[in-house]
Amino acid sequence: xxxxxxKTGTCGRLLRAHRxxxxxxxxxxxxxxxxxxxxxxQIESGxxxxxASTLKLLAEALGLSEADWTxxxxxxxxxxxxxxPVVDETPDAAPADVPRQLPAAPxxxxxxxxxxxxxxxxxxxxxxxxITGAGGIGKTWLALxxxxxxxxxxxxxxxxxxxxxxxxxxxxxPTAEALRQLLYALDVDPSVMPRDTQSxxxxxxxxxxxxxxxxxLDNARDEEQVTDLLPGTPSCATLxxxxxxxxxxxATQGARQVRLSVFDDTEALRALTNQxxxxxxxxxxxxxxxxxxHCGGMPLALGIVAARAAxxxxxxxxxxxxxLQDEADRLDALDTGDLWANLRSVFAGSVRQLxxxxxxxxxxxxxxxxxxxxxxxxxxLIGGKLPETRGIMRELEASSLAEQYTPGRYRTHDLIHLxxxxxxxxxxxxxxxxxxxxxxxxxxxxxxxxxDSALLSFRERHxxxxxxxxxxxxxxxxxxxxxxxxxxxxxxxxxxxxxxxxHGWHDKVWELAWLLKAAIxxxxxxxxxIEIWTAAAESAVHLDKARARTQSHLYLGxxxxxxxxxxxxxxxxxxxxxxxxxxxxxxxxIGAHYITAQTYQLQDDPAAALPHALNAFQAASHPxxxxxxxxxxxxxxxxxRALSGDFDLARGECEQALELLSGNxxxxxxxxxxxxxxxxxxxxxxxxxxxxxxRRALELYRESSGGRRTEEAKIHDQLGDVHAAMGDDADAxxxxxxxxxxxxxxxxxxxxxxxxAKIVAEEKARTDVVLATCPKQDGSGTLPSPYxxxxxxxxxxxxxxxxxxx
Numbered sequence: 178x179x180x181x182x183x184k185t186g187t188c189g190r191l192l193r194a195h196r197x198x199x200x201x202x203x204x205x206x207x208x209x210x211x212x213x214x215x216x217x218x219q220i221e222s223g224x225x226x227x228x229a230s231t232l233k234l235l236a237e238a239l240g241l242s243e244a245d246w247t248x249x250x251x252x253x254x255x256x257x258x259x260x261x262p263v264v265d266e267t268p269d270a271a272p273a274d275v276p277r278q279l280p281a282a283p284x285x286x287x288x289x290x291x292x293x294x295x296x297x298x299x300x301x302x303x304x305x306x307x308i309t310g311a312g313g314i315g316k317t318w319l320a321l322x323x324x325x326x327x328x329x330x331x332x333x334x335x336x337x338x339x340x341x342x343x344x345x346x347x348x349x350x351p352t353a354e355a356l357r358q359l360l361y362a363l364d365v366d367p368s369v370m371p372r373d374t375q376s377x378x379x380x381x382x383x384x385x386x387x388x389x390x391x392x393x394l395d396n397a398r399d400e401e402q403v404t405d406l407l408p409g410t411p412s413c414a415t416l417x418x419x420x421x422x423x424x425x426x427x428a429t430q431g432a433r434q435v436r437l438s439v440f441d442d443t444e445a446l447r448a449l450t451n452q453x454x455x456x457x458x459x460x461x462x463x464x465x466x467x468x469x470x471h472c473g474g475m476p477l478a479l480g481i482v483a484a485r486a487a488x489x490x491x492x493x494x495x496x497x498x499x500x501l502q503d504e505a506d507r508l509d510a511l512d513t514g515d516l517w518a519n520l521r522s523v524f525a526g527s528v529r530q531l532x533x534x535x536x537x538x539x540x541x542x543x544x545x546x547x548x549x550x551x552x553x554x555x556x557x558l559i560g561g562k563l564p565e566t567r568g569i570m571r572e573l574e575a576s577s578l579a580e581q582y583t584p585g586r587y588r589t590h591d592l593i594h595l596x597x598x599x600x601x602x603x604x605x606x607x608x609x610x611x612x613x614x615x616x617x618x619x620x621x622x623x624x625x626x627x628x629d630s631a632l633l634s635f636r637e638r639h640x641x642x643x644x645x646x647x648x649x650x651x652x653x654x655x656x657x658x659x660x661x662x663x664x665x666x667x668x669x670x671x672x673x674x675x676x677x678x679x680h681g682w683h684d685k686v687w688e689l690a691w692l693l694k695a696a697i698x699x700x701x702x703x704x705x706x707i708e709i710w711t712a713a714a715e716s717a718v719h720l721d722k723a724r725a726r727t728q729s730h731l732y733l734g735x736x737x738x739x740x741x742x743x744x745x746x747x748x749x750x751x752x753x754x755x756x757x758x759x760x761x762x763x764x765x766x767i768g769a770h771y772i773t774a775q776t777y778q779l780q781d782d783p784a785a786a787l788p789h790a791l792n793a794f795q796a797a798s799h800p801x802x803x804x805x806x807x808x809x810x811x812x813x814x815x816x817x818r819a820l821s822g823d824f825d826l827a828r829g830e831c832e833q834a835l836e837l838l839s840g841n842x843x844x845x846x847x848x849x850x851x852x853x854x855x856x857x858x859x860x861x862x863x864x865x866x867x868x869x870x871x872r873r874a875l876e877l878y879r880e881s882s883g884g885r886r887t888e889e890a891k892i893h894d895q896l897g898d899v900h901a902a903m904g905d906d907a908d909a910x911x912x913x914x915x916x917x918x919x920x921x922x923x924x925x926x927x928x929x930x931x932x933x934a935k936i937v938a939e940e941k942a943r944t945d946v947v948l949a950t951c952p953k954q955d956g957s958g959t960l961p962s963p964y965x966x967x968x969x970x971x972x973x974x975x976x977x978x979x980x981x982x983x
Contacts (some may be wrong), residue, residue, distance in 0.1 A: 184704045187220040190254035193343065195249070196221075209238035211371075213364035226747045227253050228333075230386045276334040276362045276676040279393065282325040285317045287476075292435050296323045296416075303433045304411045307426060308418045310437035311577040311590060312343060312523035313477030316418040317395055319437065324393055325414065331414070336362055337408075342398030343420055343526035343650040345519075349398040351679050353403050356381055358408065359392075374405060382409035389413065398530065400425040409426070420527050420577045439474030448476065452483030459941040464494040471501035471661050472511075473591040479512050508595055524596040527576050535572045536874050539710060541613050543597030544578070553651040557620035560647035586665075612645070614676050614974040618685055619644040621666065624651045625692040630693045630946040631659035634841075641688055650695065663696035671705060674712055683716035687725050689848055694732065701887055701923055706736035714749075727756040727765045735772050745778050750776070766796045767806055772815055783820035790817040807844055808837030816853045819860070830855045847876030852892065859899055869921070890919035894932050901939065910939055 219225035472478035556566035579918035690713035710733035734749030754769035770793035777786035797810035816831030855870030893916035920929035
């Protein structure tokens, strides 16, 4: 044992003298001071340098006067401590009363660089931090990784306590018990442990005063469980992990939060690689990609997958990926048989803590698609008022079971959603499930009606009936909001249509198809349109509505036409025509001939299209037909004449159509007539008139409630052609670029490539002109003007697919 230093020896001898004068043994003094006998022995022997807070407890237990207390304290002041600290026989051993309670640091730790940096910046600045997130997201791993990396910042020790707030097989640790464990770690003798919680909390804060200790409180249930466990001094730091957001601590204690999200694909792949080895991962990239996707970036799921794969190192990873393929069995595949490595038990721990109404609502959310649900849709599903629903969603969000990823919209992690779906089947009756699904379907039907009315106020309306009790609709005040709603909610509306079909609610299947029509035209959702109208056609058979059957065939034929499935399209249109003629339904007779003509137009067969255009015009000549119907038919006929090369007759018919259509509020037919007249003028080399018609058509398409972004792209291409024919190269390039960009935005790559070729050809031609005027090596040639130099720079910077050799 090394010799005593003067200072530690003096402090120890003085304490011993006071103890003996008081007639106390070391054990009795330890009891009175709520310290361990070991602490007393170490101080008196000079092996431990006591803290001021420890000496204060001893002075109070000994009943020392102020002067004696001051003298005792002076013997331990740091300004006279030896330059070489007193150590035990074991080199680098920490003093025996310094707690080192951190569990082992996680091996193969992956990711979280941003969060670690954020926590690093907190040392010495913010004493209280909360790591929140869903069960299985890696909160404890992050807390332990950071705590081990920064243990040196806390020379007086690190306390760790698992509060078991969401354990699958244990109740949360009561605050009084948590304090008992922490005090015991601080060498408080159990025999003198205060009995009540507040006395324990006071003693705990006293022992931490003036120390620099890290307290890690893992798996906290709520604010009440941890409030009395917080140190009362800023020299200590506290790191809490919880599935709850513990906003009360943020509000009252100024706590800072680190909310963990799932890994992105890169981090998830790195996590699997760290566990399985680079060679095995690289050997099956497709299977690994499937594993990453099925785990949804959740660290616990990735860990379970890695553990299962490591247990069978010779099994191909594709076998495990196949087990995860089916959503119905995915949670079974992510089960190791251990409660601590079982996603169901982890999620159950969170759900078990919810109030009954929130727990039921969580199960109901399992009936909805998981792409994101609005507050109004959630209220319809739950069957509650909007304020109540928002409160419930806040509870789910606070428990990390849901996320409000944008104001008023919520979603859950895919694996949590699968668990919610299981809960809906086990915890809800069939009656409850069906009623909730009907409310949700009605929400989308009736909100789609509001949105469609904002797009096309004059469109034919159908009686949708009364929404199910408890159904709420989302406000859609104008056209912009309607387009936004359709774009955002399309996946949910499609899911609602599938749900309606499964339950045999055939009227709702057809109504949703009809109400999506305008939005489909605007956004070009032609693949989805086939699915939508196929379901509508199958449901229409069960409806006593002839027009519904006719229009289902009609619009399914149109959807097939847009995907160039011409034979299938004409078969559907033939059925629509037979049905419309049998029902004397003139508008749909016209529509069937109209769309049939389009199928032949797209196949460059105007001769076959013309008879259908004539039939459409003849049907529109019926006395009951409106000017709108006649105008539409004339416009179609004129377009087919133009495609056949009869431009003079086509021009007259399209001009007459424009006159008939000008009295309606629907901009799109007017745009089509102007578009046709622009094409005719272009083919007749009447370029100024072509520009005027195309520009007017472009304006009308933009005004159109239905919207035709594909047509806008085509018109920009045609405007470019006209400007090029007039020698306006700059304007030609401007319109072609707009056309190319619009086609690309619509994923119409073949059309975009055609336009891009025009851009490249025009830029090359302009560059060749500039190069022809530049001086040659032999001194010939013309010095380029400043304009030509600017043009050369412009071409070099903007060329898409061709760069001139230098």
